[in-house]
Amino acid sequence: RxxxxxxxxxxxxxxxxxxxxxxxxxxxxxxxxxxxxxxxxxxxxxxxxxxxxxxxxxxxxxxxxxxxxxxxxxxxxxxxxxxxxxxxxxxxxxxxxxxxxxxxxxxxxxxxxxxxxxxxxxxxxxxxxxxxxxxQPHKWPHPAGVIGAGYNGLKTLMIYAKSGNSDIVCFDRNAQVGGYCWITAANKTSKLQTEFGSFHVWWGQELVQENCGYPQGWSTWPHKAEILRHFQYAAEAYGILPHIRLNCNVAKLDILPDAAGSTDSMDSQYLLHVAPLDKQGEGEDLVKCSMVWSYPGSMTKNRIVDYPGEEEFGGEIRYGMGDDCPYDKLAKTNIAVLGNGAFAVENVRTCCEYGCDKVYIVTRRKNLAAPRLPCWFVHQAPVPVPGRLVLDMFKPMYDLCGFGDPWTFYAVTASTNRQHVQISQASRFGIGDVTFLAVAYGKCEYVEDTVKRVTRHTLHLNGGRKLEGVTIVLKSLGLLGDFAVDRLHRMKKMVGDFCGGDWRRVLAIDDTGMHFANITTFSTGIGSKGWIQMHKFLFDWPKEFFKMKAAGLMENLPTHEAEEKLDKPAYVKDVKMKQATGMITVSYNPKLAALNALDGDYKYRMYHTAHPTDAILAESIASWNQYQEDWKKLGSTHEYVPYPYTREMIDGWFGEYSKAVGFPVAPDLPAGLPPLQVPPEPSFGxxxxxxxxxxxxxxxxxxxxxxxxxxxxxxxxxxxxxxxxxxxxxxxxxxxxxxxxxxxxxxx
Ligand SMILES: Cc1cc2nc3c(=O)[nH]c(=O)nc-3n(C[C@H](O)[C@H](O)[C@H](O)COP(=O)(O)OP(=O)(O)OC[C@H]3O[C@@H](n4cnc5c(N)ncnc54)[C@H](O)[C@@H]3O)c2cc1C
Structure with missing residues (x-):
């Protein structure tokens, strides 16, 4: 030396x-x-x-x-x-x-x-x-434009506010913040399936502030009304409401070239045509922006499949979304929920809560679903949880309820010794315990088949079985994107997160499906924060982007072109593309990876503050027992089914996980931990x-x-x-x- x-x-x-x-x-x-x-x-x-x-x-x-x-x-x-x-x-x-x-x-x-x-x-x-x-962040001549004041739009505004940048303007068609997902798609009965701690819109140590601390005092699995209230609360706490224009539609987006006629250069701009939707609204407003954050709102249209004979059915055929569910007719009926995505699982809960006799989930293939406690475990884990541990955590619930062996589901590809596993499924996990309990009670039955035709109160399946006495059908067959979004951006394809390959127009939706070997989250919080921080970093330091571009970033990003036959616009990407895009982008610039340095620690500390181990277990058991009480009152004579998870099992999960990740993780937040500090703003030296x-x-x-x-x-x-x-x-x-x-x- x-x-x-x-x-x-x-x-x-x-x-x-x-x-x-x-x-x-x-x-x-x-x-x-x-x-x-x-x-x-x-x-x-x-x-x-x-x-x-x-x-x-x-x-x-x-x-x-x-x-x-x-x-x-x-x-x-x-x-x-x-x-x-x-x-x-x-x-x-x-x-x-x-x-x-x-x-x-x-x-x-x-x-x-x-x-x-x-x-x-x-x-x-x-x-x-x-x-x-x-x-010093780059100073752009025009504000950042945000299309959508749902989860992602609000979070973008909050991250800007926290960084001291107020040059941002947001537009939304709705009359309140919260977005299509929770204002329109969710039913009045909808509840968050993941815990509030993994979802709250101020997720992230960098975003915790005086009013919005680690979430406490909120329901663990809040209803729609409480979720909307949380969006409004956060928007007020962060002072971002003045930057949001509600009741308006961004109807058109022009790309204004620079003086030399280039639409690619840093001096080109975007002109948003903003049309008011409320009665008082006058003419269209033209708003210049230097970049556009686009959150079109996941998928907004139900996949419509009509079956022969529907006119003879004689009952209700609905989609189970946007409160189109015939709540007053659910009691004492047999219901068929078609499809097996997260919304289908959520509809089973609604049907059971409204006193139905039986729900059939009719699905081509049975998807994995997650019980509450394994979901909680993933959300508190400081580093990703190996898929094999997740499947092992599912097992007690699957065994108890006769749900099958999770290792044998189509979504699972495992090594023969079951040490390595890849989970890949077309739909997100439905999360919750009630579907399992309903299966154990015989109130819910998975039927792996497809509907061929319909006659009065009967579904005829392609496999030959008939489901008789069914008076309600909820078609949870998936959601479709809207080609109007591609048209707004005049794009034929997405290049990574970039609309038409333009790095200053970024777009995010709930990407479809699940794909993991190790899992960080089933929820929106962490991914949304990381994604916004990453793109804001590039907008703040555009030279970093150009260095990445010069090193070949754009050529290596995955692309998605519109698939007309599948009714899939370019902007509707699946989770594999999202993951590849994130990993490739970060690999071009180590500074991007550093943005998430605190996430693991935050996950663990926040979760064990908001949802400590004993509390989440007690709440899950109480809810499990409550359903059984309710069903008993409705006439069920089924014997009591004890909750399949215990504190000892959870302690065992922590032991296994600690071994797998190579450092000890305690089942309870250790006392006397110094508070997690956000590092000071970086500076040379x-x-x-x-x-x-x-x-x-x-x-x-x-x-x-x-x-x-x-x-x-x-x-x-x-x-x-x-x-x-x-x-x-x-x-x-x-x-x-x-x-x-x-x-x-x-x-x-
Ligand atoms: C019933 C339900 C249950 C869910 N449960 C969970 C869960 O348990 N855990 C979890 O993590 N996630 C869950 N999600 C998913 C999660 O809520 C979404 O990931 C999140 O809300 C998406 O937010 P967003 O901002 O991308 O889209 P949205 O909330 O859909 O908001 C998009 C907004 O953009 C506006 N907009 C779009 N285009 C324009 C335009 N041209 N002009 C003006 N405005 C425009 C729309 O009006 C809309 O308000 C659930 C979703 C639903 C529907």
Missing amino acids: PAAMAADRSRSPTTELAVAQTSAREKITRMACMGLHIFNPEWQNTHGGVPRGKQFSASFKDVTMKIYGTDEQLTFPVQTCTRVLDVKEALCSALMVDPFTLEFLEKRGCTVRKQRDTEEIARTVTVKGLVSFKP QVPLGAETDEAFAAIGHSIDSEHLQWWSMPARSSPHHAFRRKDQYTSEIDGLAVSPPALADSR
């Missing part, structure tokens, strides 16, 4: 060495965290790939850097061999600034000279071309929390021996602009940012 410091004769040589080592360690840590490369003197003579004949001095010096025209200054250690270019590179990477705009000025006597990139950095430099040691630990230092040592050595060994280091090789490509992409690179000759 670098040589000891100058000797202090008042201390013993051993103390002197220890002090020097500690000091060197602190400096190395700081330099590594700043993105400066460490030179190990051992490499000098053994070469280790370092160009022969080059001499590098590995002793340390302190550099004081001032920002021209400001009071900001920073003192940091460097090695003597650190050059101007090395520091510029670190600054550019940390602050996401344009490398060609920086100048380092050194005062020599009564003159000021510009340092060349290849020189050793001076002890005192003034840097020109920086505004601050904190990264800052050492992240935990960087001084032995583990972190060992990791730094490892990267010095590999990456740093490799860096010092690069022959390209001899070229002053090796770090900015892609200049031509880079500057042409960011022309719109009005960056004019200084002539290279200047700094040579």
